[in-house]
Amino acid sequence: MTGEVRLDRLVGREVYTANHRRLGRLEEFRAERRGTSWIITEYLIGAAGLVERLGLGARLIVGIKRPTGYIARWDQLDLSNPDRPTLTCAAESLQRR
Amino acid sequence: MRKLFNLALGIVTSIGGFVEVGSISTSVQAGAEFGFSLLWAVAAATIFLTTLAEMAGRVAAVSKRSMAAAVRERFGFHFQVVPLGAEFIIDTLLLTAELGGAAIAVKMLTGIGFQWWVFPLGVVAWLVLWFGNFTVIEDGVGLLGIVTLSFVVAAWRLHPDVGPIARGFVPSIPHHDLTRYAFLVVSIVGATVSPYLLNFYASGAIQEKWTQQDLWINRLTAWCGMGFGSVVAMGCLVTAAIVFGPQHLKVDTYEQAAQMFVPVYGRWAVTLFALSLGIGCFGAAVEIALNAGYVLGQAFGWTWGIDKKRRDVSRFVTAFSVVLLLGAGIATIGLDPLRVTLISVALTVVIMPLVVLPFLVLMNEEEYVGTHTSGPLGNALLATLTLLGALMALVVIPLEIFGG
Amino acid sequence: MDVVRDVLDQSVIDRNGREMGRVDGILIEQQPNQPVHLTAVLIGPAALGDRLHPAVGRAVRRIEKSFGVDENRPARVAFADIDEIETKIRLRLTISETAVAAVEQRLRSWLLRLPGSR
Numbered sequence: 013m014t015g016e017v018r019l020d021r022l023v024g025r026e027v028y029t030a031n032h033r034r035l036g037r038l039e040e041f042r043a044e045r046r047g048t049s050w051i052i053t054e055y056l057i058g059a060a061g062l063v064e065r066l067g068l069g070a071r072l073i074v075g076i077k078r079p080t081g082y083i084a085r086w087d088q089l090d091l092s093n094p095d096r097p098t099l100t101c102a103a104e105s106l107q108r109r
Numbered sequence: 110m111r112k113l114f115n116l117a118l119g120i121v122t123s124i125g126g127f128v129e130v131g132s133i134s135t136s137v138q139a140g141a142e143f144g145f146s147l148l149w150a151v152a153a154a155t156i157f158l159t160t161l162a163e164m165a166g167r168v169a170a171v172s173k174r175s176m177a178a179a180v181r182e183r184f185g186f187h188f189q190v191v192p193l194g195a196e197f198i199i200d201t202l203l204l205t206a207e208l209g210g211a212a213i214a215v216k217m218l219t220g221i222g223f224q225w226w227v228f229p230l231g232v233v234a235w236l237v238l239w240f241g242n243f244t245v246i247e248d249g250v251g252l253l254g255i256v257t258l259s260f261v262v263a264a265w266r267l268h269p270d271v272g273p274i275a276r277g278f279v280p281s282i283p284h285h286d287l288t289r290y291a292f293l294v295v296s297i298v299g300a301t302v303s304p305y306l307l308n309f310y311a312s313g314a315i316q317e318k319w320t321q322q323d324l325w326i327n328r329l330t331a332w333c334g335m336g337f338g339s340v341v342a343m344g345c346l347v348t349a350a351i352v353f354g355p356q357h358l359k360v361d362t363y364e365q366a367a368q369m370f371v372p373v374y375g376r377w378a379v380t381l382f383a384l385s386l387g388i389g390c391f392g393a394a395v396e397i398a399l400n401a402g403y404v405l406g407q408a409f410g411w412t413w414g415i416d417k418k419r420r421d422v423s424r425f426v427t428a429f430s431v432v433l434l435l436g437a438g439i440a441t442i443g444l445d446p447l448r449v450t451l452i453s454v455a456l457t458v459v460i461m462p463l464v465v466l467p468f469l470v471l472m473n474e475e476e477y478v479g480t481h482t483s484g485p486l487g488n489a490l491l492a493t494l495t496l497l498g499a500l501m502a503l504v505v506i507p508l509e510i511f512g513g
Numbered sequence: 514m515d516v517v518r519d520v521l522d523q524s525v526i527d528r529n530g531r532e533m534g535r536v537d538g539i540l541i542e543q544q545p546n547q548p549v550h551l552t553a554v555l556i557g558p559a560a561l562g563d564r565l566h567p568a569v570g571r572a573v574r575r576i577e578k579s580f581g582v583d584e585n586r587p588a589r590v591a592f593a594d595i596d597e598i599e600t601k602i603r604l605r606l607t608i609s610e611t612a613v614a615a616v617e618q619r620l621r622s623w624l625l626r627l628p629g630s631r
Contacts, residue, residue: 016552019539020564023517024187041516043551048593050514050551052541086548172600181522181535186564240629409558410524410535411617423620476600 017094027057027097036081038097055084082106116326122251123334129393130210130450131300132342133386137366139293140349141358145277148343150294152278154301155339159331164468165307166327169314171479176308177407179477180467192463193408196304200397202453204436207394209446213363214387217379224443231437234395238429243316243416250392257385261344263373267351292512295501299454304464305400312403402429451513458505461498469495524601525556527608534613537561556613557587582619585612
């Protein structure tokens with residue numbers, strides 16, 4: 013993608029590995045200020061979605077202590093096809109949440 | 110000193126504002142058909158409501174956000190659109206029922222058919238919202254509602270035995286018609302725990318500019334105001350139980366219900382019942398329409414507020430006006446308000462889990478409640494309420510069909 | 514800064530503290546082999562409609578057009594014009610420098626014709 017894309021429509025999109033396997037859903041975008049612009053430094057990819065998003069209260073009830081999933085650096089995710097975010101690296105090299 | 114005065118006012122207006130078409134309908138039917146044995150349901154429903162209201166007030170005082178704003182910001186629009194849409198439909202139906210109830214009250218006083226009164230009442234409600242301010246609406250309407258204490262006075266004057274009443278506060282299995290009993294339990298909950306009340310209460314807290322210092326006022330207003338208010342609903346139930354109970358009467362119309370005042374108030378029976386029903390319903394109609402403006406304004410980010418110059422909050426004004434128009438329009442068709450009430454009450458129960466779930470999250474997040482997070486007891490309570498809500502949501506439609 | 518948690522759906526105020534609405538959409542741009550950067554926030558019901566479904570967004574735009582309030586909407590505010598991202602998002606701009614108030618102003622002109630409009 014060159015040109016503009018709606019970030020809000022990317023939220024919740026399924027992320028795929030290079031082998032077309034489903035990794036998880038795109039949950040969050042970490043950004044940092046560089047001068048006058050903000051750039052995205054990391055993508056948070058979640059394991060399942062619903063309970064993760066519900067936060068601490070619900071997680072405590074269901075028994076999950078910390079959010080599960082992966083953190084991808086900006087260069088580890090390819091958004092050139094916004095309908096199908098794909099990893100540029102092996103899933104194993106992703107940081108775990 | 111001023112704070113104590115406002116606290117007292119807040120409690121008194123909550124008492125006056127507690128009963129409306131839903132609580133009157135369900136209390137009368139519960140008393141007529143099952144005597145005192147559903148008093149525990151009124152108490153339990155009130156505890157349910159008050160727990161959530163105090164929490165909504167806490168979020169408002171600490172984070173300056175109403176429930177609608179907090180849900181949008183914490184969960185996003187995609188989540189919110191479902192409960193928002195559902196609440197909008199339910200609140201419009203409830204508004205229809207309230208205007209219908211108020212119209213029936215006027216009919217009882219004048220003899221002229223209730224359909225003729227719906228639009229005039231809608232216009233009066235709109236004028237109250239157009240010209241009124243926070244004091245007039247939140248306090249004035251609530252104070253007028255003191256007339257509903259006639260339910261409590263009636264129950265008192267009928268000298269019920271304390272024993273049977275006390276036993277009514279203990280949940281029990283009825284001897285007859287279990288389905289109908291269960292249906293009334295669920296309906297009482299749905300009539301009491303109206304989602305609009307939670308956001309309305311929180312919006313009031315924001316406009317009164319409560320802060321973390323005022324959390325004790327929030328607790329007292331919620332618990333005492335709604336607690337004492339429930340005594341009015343209980344008074345209605347007890348009176349119906351004593352007057353209609355012995356014959357196991359099925360009360361189908363408000364005119365029938367008004368007869369329960371005859372033993373106590375004689376020739377004033379119909380007048381007092383009509384005033385209680387009418388003021389209770391009219392007040393609720395004003396609040397529901399106003400809350401529609403609050404919710405839409407808060408969810409979409411418009412400027413809103415009942416104390417703002419109307420021309421500075423035009424979208425907010427348009428919202429409550431359109432909702433009033435919708436409610437009055439549907440009510441004028443002449444649908445039986447009792448039926449519409451039961452439908453909106455049932456729908457309220459269906460979306461109950463979606464209403465309670467956000468509380469479970471927000472009560473544990475510093476950004477919304479600061480250091481006043483829920484703690485294990487509060488979370489256990491919320492989890493129970495969510496599960497109860499889900500359970501009731503599952504059974505309400507079958508119960509409505511078989512017990513309604 | 515977490516974009517979904519801290520920016521999307523949050524309240525926006527202008528330089529003077531006036532309420533402008535909520536962040537209804539966010540635009541990003543990517544150049545090849547560059548990190549994605551945040552371009553602008555969108556404020557307006559059309560952007561919100563897009564999130565439900567593109568058809569809804571289009572319908573909202575059509576309605577806005579028929580009322581003549583579609584110009585420069587949904588309002589686009591560059592990230593460079595955002596001053597701070599705290600509980601609310603404060604802009605360097607004033608509300609009149611954007612088109613966010615178009616519907617509010619149109620409705621206001623109708624309301625002013627009613628008697629007793631405060």
